Amino acid sequence: MKFASIGIRAALPSRPADPRRNCAGFTLFEALVALALVLAFVEVLSPHLFHARRIMLNAGGRVAAQVLLRSLLDAPFDRSQLANVSRSGEAAGLRWRIVTEPLTAGDAPPRKEPWTAFRVKASVASGGGQVITAETVRLAKSE
Numbered sequence: 001m002k003f004a005s006i007g008i009r010a011a012l013p014s015r016p017a018d019p020r021r022n023c024a025g026f027t028l029f030e031a032l033v034a035l036a037l038v039l040a041f042v043e044v045l046s047p048h049l050f051h052a053r054r055i056m057l058n059a060g061g062r063v064a065a066q067v068l069l070r071s072l073l074d075a076p077f078d079r080s081q082l083a084n085v086s087r088s089g090e091a092a093g094l095r096w097r098i099v100t101e102p103l104t105a106g107d108a109p110p111r112k113e114p115w116t117a118f119r120v121k122a123s124v125a126s127g128g129g130q131v132i133t134a135e136t137v138r139l140a141k142s143e
Contacts, residue, residue, distance in 0.1 A: 058126075058128055058130065061094075061126040061127065061128055061130070062126065062130065062132070064092065064094060064126070065094055065124040065125075065126045065130070065132045066124075066132060068091060068092070068094050068096060068124050069096070069122055069123075069124045069132055069133075069134055070134075072096055072098060072122050072124070073120070073122055073134060073136055084100065084101055084102070085098075085099070085100045086098070086099045086100075093126075093127055094124050094125065094126055094127075095124070095125045096122065096123065096124045096125075097122070097123050098120065098121070098122045099120075099121045099122075100118050100119065100120050100121075100138070101118065101119050102116060102117070102118055102119075103116075103117040103118055103119045103137060112142070113142055114141065114142055115139045115140065115141060115142060116139070116140050116141075116142045117137050117138075117139055118137065118138050118139070118140060119135060119136075119137060120135065120136050120137070120138050121133065121134075121135045122134050122135075122136075
């Protein structure tokens with residue numbers, strides 16, 4: 001009998017367990033709180049990230065449309081034929097349109113001026129349905 005009781009005592013640890021060993025990992029509650037925080041950040045940021053991605057995907061088309069619009073407005077005009085002219089076309093998959101119309105001074109009586117002002121409206125539509133417009137004023141000699 002004495003021999004059996006010694007064997008049982010030898011199997012039990014002689015010193016207390018290391019307290020750091022019991023705290024070596026995360027509890028389930030801590031892991032769930034961390035997961036909830038990450039999901040909350042994803043929920044808040046995801047619309048902004050998708051919007052930024054869509055902007056970057058369409059950036060090339062917008063830049064090409066702006067370059068075409070600027071070149072259309074900077075191109076030399078036949079100033080003798082600016083009155084009520086509409087031109088349109090397509091270049092590199094972009095549809096463009098230029099409309100010119102005389103710029104009136106409202107209710108003022110017409111006077112003989114050496115120059116006549118014309119409003120020039122230009123628009124460029126890309127394949128994604130985006131339309132970029134610009135408006136400027138050109139002068140032409142009155143006849």
